[in-house]
Structures are given as structure tokens and as C-alpha cells.
Amino acid sequence: MSKKGKSRQRKHVPHRMCVVCRQTSEKRSLTRLVRTAEGEIHVDSTGKRNGRGAYLCDKPACWQAVLHNPDILGRALHLSISSEDRERIEAAMPEH
Numbered sequence: 759m760s761k762k763g764k765s766r767q768r769k770h771v772p773h774r775m776c777v778v779c780r781q782t783s784e785k786r787s788l789t790r791l792v793r794t795a796e797g798e799i800h801v802d803s804t805g806k807r808n809g810r811g812a813y814l815c816d817k818p819a820c821w822q823a824v825l826h827n828p829d830i831l832g833r834a835l836h837l838s839i840s841s842e843d844r845e846r847i848e849a850a851m852p853e854h
């Protein structure tokens with residue numbers, strides 16, 4: 759797991775891991791959920807909000823997993839998910 763490599767100058771594309779399926783994808787294909795200073799979960803469409811973040815990939819199954827079991831996200835962000843948080847997540851779920 760060393761980051762030191764010899765002249766590995768590939769195009770740098772940031773990758774992030776989905777909090778549910780643990781698969782790594784390009785950051786832009788994931789949705790960032792951020793824990794605000796108020797302890798709420800908001801969907802961070804810009805990816806630039808301050809706060810601890812967790813990522814969800816675009817697979818509907820991962821969103822459903824979080825909606826059915828918000829603890830997955832709660833553990834990642836160290837808080838308990840309120841019903842308002844859950845509604846915000848549900849509203850941001852990608853349509854297929």
C-alpha cells in the first residue's frame with residue numbers, strides 16, 4: 759500500500775469508496791453525504807462542503823441499504839441518523 763511509485767504519471771482521477779459496497783469509483787460517480795457542524799446529514803452536491811463526509815455510489819441497492827439501515831451511514835459519520843436526514847438522503851437518490 760505504498761504511494762511511492764516510479765514515474766507513475768497516470769492521469770490523476772480522484773477515487774472514493776462507497777460506504778455500503780466498499781467499491782472504489784471515480785469521485786464524480788459517487789454522491790457525497792456530509793455531516794454538518796450541526797450534526798445533520800446533508801447531500802453535498804458540490805463535493806466541497808466542510809465536514810466529515812461519506813460517499814455512496816450510484817447503485818440503487820446501496821441507497822436502499824442506507825435507507826433501510828441508516829446505521830451503516832451513522833457508523834461512518836459517527837452519529838445517529840434522524841428521520842430528516844433520512845428524508846434528505848431519500849430525496850437525493852439517483853433515479854433509474
Ligand SMILES: [Zn+2]
Pocket residue numbers: 776777778779780781814815816817820
Ligand atoms: Zn455502493
